Amino acid sequence: MLERLTHKSQHARVGLFSIGHPHYWNQFEGLHNRLVGYGHFIERRAGAWGEVHNFGMVDSPEKGRAASEFFNSRNVDIILCHAATYAMSAFVLPVFQQCKAPAVVLNLQPAERMNYEKTTTGEWLAHCCACCVPEIANALARSGISFHVVNGLLGLEETPAISVANEVTCDRPEARNAWREVEEWVRAAGVTRALRNGRMGFLGHTYPGMLDMYSDFTMIQAQTGMHVEIVEMCDLARLVASVTEDEKRAKLREVEAFFVISEDSPADPLAKKPTPEQLDWSCTIAAAQEKLVREFNLDALTYYYRGAPGNEYERLQEAFILGHSLLTARGVPCSGEGDMKTAVAMKISDLLGVGGSYSELVATDFVDGTILMGHDGPFHIAIADSKPILRGMGLYHGKWGSGVSVEAKVKRGPVTTLGITQTHNGKLKMIVNQGVATDGEILRIGNTMTPVRFEVGPVALMDAWFPMGPTHHFAMSVGHNASQFKKVASLLDWPLETACL
Numbered sequence: 049m050l051e052r053l054t055h056k057s058q059h060a061r062v063g064l065f066s067i068g069h070p071h072y073w074n075q076f077e078g079l080h081n082r083l084v085g086y087g088h089f090i091e092r093r094a095g096a097w098g099e100v101h102n103f104g105m106v107d108s109p110e111k112g113r114a115a116s117e118f119f120n121s122r123n124v125d126i127i128l129c130h131a132a133t134y135a136m137s138a139f140v141l142p143v144f145q146q147c148k149a150p151a152v153v154l155n156l157q158p159a160e161r162m163n164y165e166k167t168t169t170g171e172w173l174a175h176c177c178a179c180c181v182p183e184i185a186n187a188l189a190r191s192g193i194s195f196h197v198v199n200g201l202l203g204l205e206e207t208p209a210i211s212v213a214n215e216v217t218c219d220r221p222e223a224r225n226a227w228r229e230v231e232e233w234v235r236a237a238g239v240t241r242a243l244r245n246g247r248m249g250f251l252g253h254t255y256p257g258m259l260d261m262y263s264d265f266t267m268i269q270a271q272t273g274m275h276v277e278i279v280e281m282c283d284l285a286r287l288v289a290s291v292t293e294d295e296k297r298a299k300l301r302e303v304e305a306f307f308v309i310s311e312d313s314p315a316d317p318l319a320k321k322p323t324p325e326q327l328d329w330s331c332t333i334a335a336a337q338e339k340l341v342r343e344f345n346l347d348a349l350t351y352y353y354r355g356a357p358g359n360e361y362e363r364l365q366e367a368f369i370l371g372h373s374l375l376t377a378r379g380v381p382c383s384g385e386g387d388m389k390t391a392v393a394m395k396i397s398d399l400l401g402v403g404g405s406y407s408e409l410v411a412t413d414f415v416d417g418t419i420l421m422g423h424d425g426p427f428h429i430a431i432a433d434s435k436p437i438l439r440g441m442g443l444y445h446g447k448w449g450s451g452v453s454v455e456a457k458v459k460r461g462p463v464t465t466l467g468i469t470q471t472h473n474g475k476l477k478m479i480v481n482q483g484v485a486t487d488g489e490i491l492r493i494g495n496t497m498t499p500v501r502f503e504v505g506p507v508a509l510m511d512a513w514f515p516m517g518p519t520h521h522f523a524m525s526v527g528h529n530a531s532q533f534k535k536v537a538s539l540l541d542w543p544l545e546t547a548c549l
Contacts, residue, residue, distance in 0.1 A: 126149070151194070158202045
């Protein structure tokens with residue numbers, strides 16, 4: 049695996065507090081400490097995915113206000129409200145009125161069932177988590193505060209000594225599903241934090257005439273938090289001149305480790321074995337591209353350049369694909385044709401560890417019932433089905449110049465496409481479709497390409513998909529990630545549509 053270039057924190061700052069009724073503490077010995085212990089268990093579990101700041105027990109409106117100040121001082125990205133037992137909604141509302149981090153209420157019962165013969169009132173109160181959740185939901189809804197609820201079992205691995213019920217529920221589906229939900233919420237909050245702290249480079253311009261690609265830099269920053277840094281071709285040219293022979297050789301070793309150097313394509317006369325000159329130039333540009341990312345501290349990059357035939361910058365862009373594929377695999381996703389929205393989709397996928405390869409619709413195989421998806425642009429090496437192939441291209445289709453291109457397909461198995469488009473009122477919107485990458489054939493023309501089968505046929509998929517107003521590019525990720533993407537969209541306050549789950 050290639051070393052990641054971006055080392056900014058991808059972990060969310062997670063606020064956590066438990067709730068209870070202060071009248072219970074003197075009435076039922078050990079109950080307070082028992083519930084606080086459940087909170088520490090949640091803190092440890094959630095700590096696998098984020099940096100947890102546990103306020104402890106909130107059992108009064110004053111404690112609620114203190115908790116909100118605690119969370120604000122720690123700049124948390126999301127708050128988990130642990131409904132440990134019955135508590136008044138008046139304790140909870142001040143937390144979310146004064147701290148604007150998204151709210152997730154955890155209704156996680158410790159035992160799969162109570163011990164009916166031995167359960168006392170105090171024992172019952174340790175299991176009546178759900179009792180106050182409708183009350184909290186009502187208060188938040190009437191206050192115009194959005195919230196989410198995770199219902200299920202706590203998932204302990206051993207029963208506390210104080211309990212008379214079986215609280216070992218870690219293997220129950222209600223616990224596994226609940227913790228998958230919690231993990232997805234925490235990871236989604238990590239995505240929004242990374243985007244807010246991120247920097248996207250914009251090199252060159254958008255491909256002329258692709259109206260779906262055009263984006264407003266201010267809109268991108270307003271709706272994602274990412275700063276857009278405009279970088280110039282002359283910045284890259286300056287760095288190309290600084291590349292040493294040692295740096296070029298190091299990049300060639302990297303290329304030889306992660307790619308198969310092709311022979312001539314058996315089908316396409318434009319796709320040839322890369323010449324030594326093409327490889328040398330592509331490695332030179334790749335080394336300069338890495339320097340560009342480091343110099344401008346970029347977390348993503350979108351690019352395209354079309355100039356007068358035969359000029360210096362045209363020769364630079366001929367070698368873009370190899371270096372941008374390497375950058376994509378190292379945590380700096382690169383989208384071609386000046387497509388900022390797809391760069392964001394690729395970044396979200398990469399932050400979640402599911403890839404995010406630059407793709408569009410290639411063609412439909414009506415015999416296999418699949419749609420070929422890919423591009424002649426950057427590929428996410430980390431999700432390749434096998435070693436990607438480097439081909440020399442005599443001519444790029446629809447573009448100027450020639451150079452080295454990447455031919456690859458995404459791993460077989462579940463995949464999810466994530467497209468980000470823009471509505472008529474300027475709102476960013478996710479479009480998500482789940483399918484399965486098959487072992488079907490692909491073309492040998494130097495493009496990335498993956499055959500994907502969806503639960504509905506190609507025509508039915510396109511009938512549902514295209515009226516949603518998608519862009520013609522999207523990010524392809526491995527796994528079925530719709531549930532995770534929905535949570536990211538929710539935290540970003542974006543709508544999400546799907547044609548196939």
